[in-house]
Amino acid sequence: QVQLVQSGADVKKPGASVRVSCKTSGYSFTGYYLHWVRQAPGHGLEWMGWLNPINGATHYAQMFQGRVTMTGDTSISTGYMDLSGLTSDDTAVYHCARSTTVTTHFDHWGQGTQVTVSS
Amino acid sequence: EVVLTQSPATLSLSPGERATLSCRASQSVRHYLAWYQHKPGQAPRLLIFDASNRAPGIPARFSASGSGTDFTLTISSLEPEDVAVYYCQERDNWPPRWSFGQGTKVEIK
Numbered sequence: 001q002v003q004l005v006q007s008g009a010d011v012k013k014p015g016a017s018v019r020v021s022c023k024t025s026g027y028s029f030t031g032y033y034l035h036w037v038r039q040a041p042g043h044g045l046e047w048m049g050w051l052n053p054i055n056g057a058t059h060y061a062q063m064f065q066g067r068v069t070m071t072g073d074t075s076i077s078t079g080y081m082d083l084s085g086l087t088s089d090d091t092a093v094y095h096c097a098r099s100t101t102v103t104t105h106f107d108h109w110g111q112g113t114q115v116t117v118s119s
Numbered sequence: 120e121v122v123l124t125q126s127p128a129t130l131s132l133s134p135g136e137r138a139t140l141s142c143r144a145s146q147s148v149r150h151y152l153a154w155y156q157h158k159p160g161q162a163p164r165l166l167i168f169d170a171s172n173r174a175p176g177i178p179a180r181f182s183a184s185g186s187g188t189d190f191t192l193t194i195s196s197l198e199p200e201d202v203a204v205y206y207c208q209e210r211d212n213w214p215p216r217w218s219f220g221q222g223t224k225v226e227i228k
Contacts (some may be wrong), residue, residue, distance in 0.1 A: 045155075046219070048218065104168075104169075106163070107151035107165050108165075109162035
């Protein structure tokens, strides 16, 4: 069955960077886009960007451009989201999610990774 | 850029009642709208895609309709396990950008 399993919770200091991983299984990693969505405390879901694992193409939401990098390792069917210049506003649960290359919705999601930014 | 506005912010109903959630887009998204159920500590769950298609395994009490700018998610008979926040979501064609509404919280009285 399709699974997206994320790395564990992390605590970072302001100004640091964080990497969250998303190991996929049960489907062809290169056949689907991999997205990242976050939810900060008291806020709704916020789309951050997507990765096309077959060629490494990415597109990021404007508010994250310059701070976020999404990559994938096809040999281990794993996607990564790196976020730099962390502030307390980046404290959130980060989810990976997949969509097909033609559909517009996310049909499977990772369980979420809590990232806490605190001095 | 499309903005999705959901209403109401909170819906408080008794078990067995009908829940009607609204999502309005600032411009037409045709039928490319999805609905998700999100419970605390869990991954969001796809309920509906392409405006009215139930995702696999979703109970028949969940239905949805709409096109263009106005969409509705209906829970025909509310169950205690339906307590969650519900989000609508769309995708802009270019630049490729996905966005969510701000959510509707469904509570049991």
